Amino acid sequence: MRRILAIATVIIVLASCNSKPEGYTLKATVTGELENGTQVYLKTTDSLNQLVDIDTTTVENGAFTFTGSQEKPMLYYVFVEENRGNIPFVLENGAIELKFQKDSMNYAKLKGTQQNELFMNFLTESRKLSERARSMQNDMRTAAQKQDSATVTSLREEYIEFQDEVKTFNVDFAKENPNALISVLIIGNLMMNKSVPNDEIKGMYEALTPEMKQSEPGEQLKEQLEKQKATDIGGIAPEFSAPTPNGELLALSDVKGKLTLIDFWAAWCRPCRAENPNIVSVYNKYHEKGLNVIGVSLDARAEDWTKAIENDGLAWNHISNLKRFQDPVAQLYNINAIPAAFLIDENGVIVAKDLRGPALEQKVAELLN
Template sequence: MRKVILGLFATALLVSCNSNPDGFSIEATVNGEIENGTKVFLKKINEVNQPVDVDTTTVENGKFVFKGTADSLDLQYIFIDKLQGNIPVMIEKGTIDVVFQKDSLGFAKVEGTEQNELFGKFLDNSRSFSKRAMSMRSDFEKARASGDLATQEALQAESMEMQEQAKNFELTYIKENPNAYVSVLILERVLMSKGLAEDEISKIYEAFTPEIKSTATAKRIEKQLSLTKSTAIGSKAPDFSAPTPDGKQLALKDALGKVTIVDFWAGWCRPCRAENPNLVRVYNKYKDSGLSILGVSLDKTKEEWTGAIAADSLTWNHVSNVQYFDEIAKLYNVRAIPAMFILDENGVIIAKDLRGPELESKIAELMGNI
């Protein structure tokens, strides 16, 4: 009977200690005096890359605690009133222990859960690169002040080499740690900056564990890769339609020529406007041979759009929703302009993002083969 009672007691104790199995607890200790009642903020980055409050608490006797649910992995940040910097924390199930000095939040020790341990190892290596960069920057300023050009050139070369080493470290880390949430965060940045070939990014993504693939960040990468594949060379260009300057609807399929240029541009885009004379020259040279151009404007107003068409003498087909980076831009994975897709007579993408002499040379080659 006594054993049964003890067993029940142990079970009850286990349940009480784990009353929120889906939650997290951040238990923080600060070394250095901080006034009781000092506000502490737990923040996350929203969809427009701005920090927003998730929770608030206060420091009491050098300690503070955050508790909450952990439905999925997330990177959040601890900010403390009147102190500089922040403490990045991986939000996941379990107890997360944080210890830090009041004057160096960025060097806090965050331990106790798997993702924070993995993140800590990544940060330790990243900080070594940051330390070297600061040292080189200081040495460069001294060399510039003394007019030492040889040292400046040597430091610039060393800096470029270090940047390559840092990039290689990150790529090696994410390949060796497919179970780390920081890996998927790095991969998303690499994808958005086009720092790696898309097929290589796909291979890395496929190696991630199911838990990492289930995160919102991984799902964004998956969607982006899907969009990229749909507009890769060799793919059929996605069809779309939008209003012309006179208000009629025009679809891509109805604007195809023997060769078609789909040109994403805008009146406010200086590089686009600078390229327009070359595009006009190419169009005038090959339009009678079957070259078609469909301009897709990302302008915000019709006046700006049509004014630029007239000013630059753009006599080909034009469409625009006049909604900046609209659904057509998203369909084609266009995040910056100018952006260009060259299609064959069947609407298959055969080249992308050519400008100047490269564009003219490619169009001459294609028209000559028809």
């Protein structure tokens, strides 16, 4: 009889170890003077990256709790009434513990579930890098106030090297933790900012665990990668049409030359405006040999768009739906950041992407001479 009871106990223990939690409990402890009844909000972001309210509770004796069920792990945020900032964490089924001080929410501590342990590992190192960044920026500001140009130049060079260090940290973390939701978000950010080559992005995505690929950010990343295939070098540039400054529809096929530059830009984009003189120079030099340019503006106001065209002397064709990154042409070309550009031949084949400065003229000269 004892043997049967022992076996039954082992079976129950094993079953409980293998079963997944059916819901989540987020228990938070706050230090600092927070009055009882202070509102706390649980939020996440929608498909347009806008914050949406999910749940609300109140602080009682320096603590609050959220409970519910979450099908897939997702990044959520805790906001405290009349407090600056928020606390990001991964909402997943299980017991999540959160501890923070009222006036330093940026240094909250998370534990209790696998995703939050991984997220905490990332945050710990990321916060150290943020501290270094703030220190370097303060030093640059002080040097600038003293008009110490040599120190400012030295610090700027140091800061550029530091940015490479930050990128390396993010890439390494994502590669070393393919089971972390934060890794999926890192890969998406690297892809959006074009910080690493597309082939490396694809490799990092493929290395993710099945669970992370099936997460909502993982599915979004897959969709972005599939969209990107349509605009890879060697592919056919998707056809489009949009209004000109005069309100007439203009199609890509209407302006195609021996070589055509599709330039995504905006009046508010400083790097775009800085690159415009170079494009003007290349256009003036090679237009008669077959180079055409079509500018796709991601502005929201027509007056800003047309004024920038005039001020920068952009004597080529222009189109815009005045919807910023929601522009259908930008979405067709999977544009998440500008400047961005595609160089296509007379057959519409993409022969180069995102060339700027001397590299643009070098490629145009190679293809037209």
